[in-house]
Amino acid sequence: MVRQTLKLMQSVSQLAGQENERSESTRHVSNLLGQQLIRVMSGNNTSSDHCVSVSLDLHEPMCTVTPLILEEKVEMGKTATDPSAQVQLSYLQYWMDPSRRNILEACCCPTILVGLAGPHMCIMGAVLLDKTVVQHFTGWMFIGEDRTTGLDQVNDLGSPGVDRLAQGRHFGRFFPWIDSYPSNGQVIKFDYIKGLQQHESCTTFLARKVVDGEKEELVVIKFVDTYSKKVHEFMAEEGLAPRLIYFVDLADRFSEQNYQGLSMVVMEHLEGDTLEAKYWDRALPSDVRGSIAQAIETLAKAGFVHGDLRRPNVMIDSEGKVKIIDFDWAGREMEVRYPLRISSFLFPENQGIEGRGEIRNAHDKFMLELL
Known part of the structure; x- marks a missing residue:
């Protein structure tokens, strides 16, 4: 986990002129997640930059859902669109697609949202209740390599939560599900x-x-x-x-x-x-x-x-x-x-x-x- 974090930090620290030049950063994010990142098209021919796709067998034609959506920009302020705002729109477009209506009516569509702009990242969570509710888990974090802080920076970014991850998935009851x-x-x-x-x-x-x-x-x-x-x-x-x-x-x-x-x-x-x-x-x-x-x-x-x-x-x-x-x-x-x-x-x-x-x-x- 820490080694993969270092590779991501080194990658995002490199200057890039076009979004496609950030493909290496995307690959390192994929390795950290242990999941392949893909593009998923919605019915209106729009797509987010990257998604984690999971197949579900609902005793009907196989469908896919995404527990994570990532929007990426070359650098902060390089474009008119803030990736943290764009990823929220991508979330809404994804779940409003008619092909996912059965899932939309069965749950609140919890999804992790990630915005990546050069060496800056923010992480959010979203659910669909009577309105779209988005909670920022972090602000815009600098995840680029800073040699003045040495190894501590890598450990601070890469090691928190590792012990809990090693225990496997654990779904506790969070608000508002305390009953x-x-x-x-x-x-x-x-x-x-x-x-x-x-x-x-x-x-x-x-x-x-x-x-x-x-x-x-x-x-x-x-x-x-x-x-x-x-x-x-x-x-x-x-x-x-x-x-x-x-x-x-x-x-x-x-x-x-x-x-x-x-x-x-x-x-x-x-x-x-x-x-x-x-x-x-x-x-x-x-x-x-x-x-x-x-x-x-x-x-x-x-x-x-x-x-x-x-x-x-x-x-x-x-x-x-x-x-x-x-x-x-x-x-x-x-x-x-x-x-x-x-x-x-x-x-x-x-x-x-x-x-x-x-x-x-x-x-x-x-x-x-x-x-």
């Missing part, structure tokens, strides 16, 4: 029903518990980078939030997987609507606004802040009571901070609300004025 949680010594299974947000980064789902094969109550499943279990439980005890059923850092629950700080939240499902769904751009009734003000005061007396009091994060339940949801940014006042990137349109900076700034109770009160 259970422990409760009182039992494992509670659930079935996902739908996402509760419209955008492609949705990580909140409606699900139904399944006990002994029987479908039971609805729950909300959420996967988050940050979350205040303490504030959620406090507000639930005050009757101002849905009941928190389960919370865990997934790195603790699945130590063999890399969840990068992701946590799982399970809470009761409330019958009702968010302020956004119920009132849209209409003014809030005075009693609703008053109930939200009381909720903010309850938080403040306990020394807590919410930090994201917008219409999508406040609900009116079936009994007409106000419930606060989404405790991703919540915590102790002046101990928790806003994310680095926040919308200045939604969170005006002239109120002291800024990226990485301290979250204060005054900010919650100001957000109430904007509801």
Whole structure:
């Protein structure tokens, strides 16, 4: 693996004037993968630069699929097309081909995407859900040979993950396929029903518990980078939030997987609507606004802040009571901070609300004025 990595590094370090002069680099990538790289034509007579092709026997005419697509350019900036963007388009064209419809309808078409531009490489993963979802596993990495760093550079690029590769294929259950949680010594299974947000980064789902094969109550499943279990439980005890059923850092629950700080939240499902769904751009009734003000005061007396009091994060339940949801940014006042990137349109900076700034109770009160 390390020797093949060195050959690739040496190859991409050579200057090239045309894409076909990069054939040696492609051969080294193929050797590293242990798979032949080929061109696969789509029905509209387009093709990606290189693919790994795998034959599948689906008890019908043999078909091929590609678990990896690679787009290559001579050098970074030599052409008008970014290979990392082009490979995403190639992915979509490949799987939209009518000849692959049966596979498209049976799975989410997971594919590794690789962009190669001279001595620079980026690696991504893509799946087809209700939209195309692409995750960057790396940025643009320099993989050319740098003699000033010596052998360490080759080892850094070529040796990570070798031990895991030697164990053979291992398909763990990754989000969003976690379908259970422990409760009182039992494992509670659930079935996902739908996402509760419209955008492609949705990580909140409606699900139904399944006990002994029987479908039971609805729950909300959420996967988050940050979350205040303490504030959620406090507000639930005050009757101002849905009941928190389960919370865990997934790195603790699945130590063999890399969840990068992701946590799982399970809470009761409330019958009702968010302020956004119920009132849209209409003014809030005075009693609703008053109930939200009381909720903010309850938080403040306990020394807590919410930090994201917008219409999508406040609900009116079936009994007409106000419930606060989404405790991703919540915590102790002046101990928790806003994310680095926040919308200045939604969170005006002239109120002291800024990226990485301290979250204060005054900010919650100001957000109430904007509801």
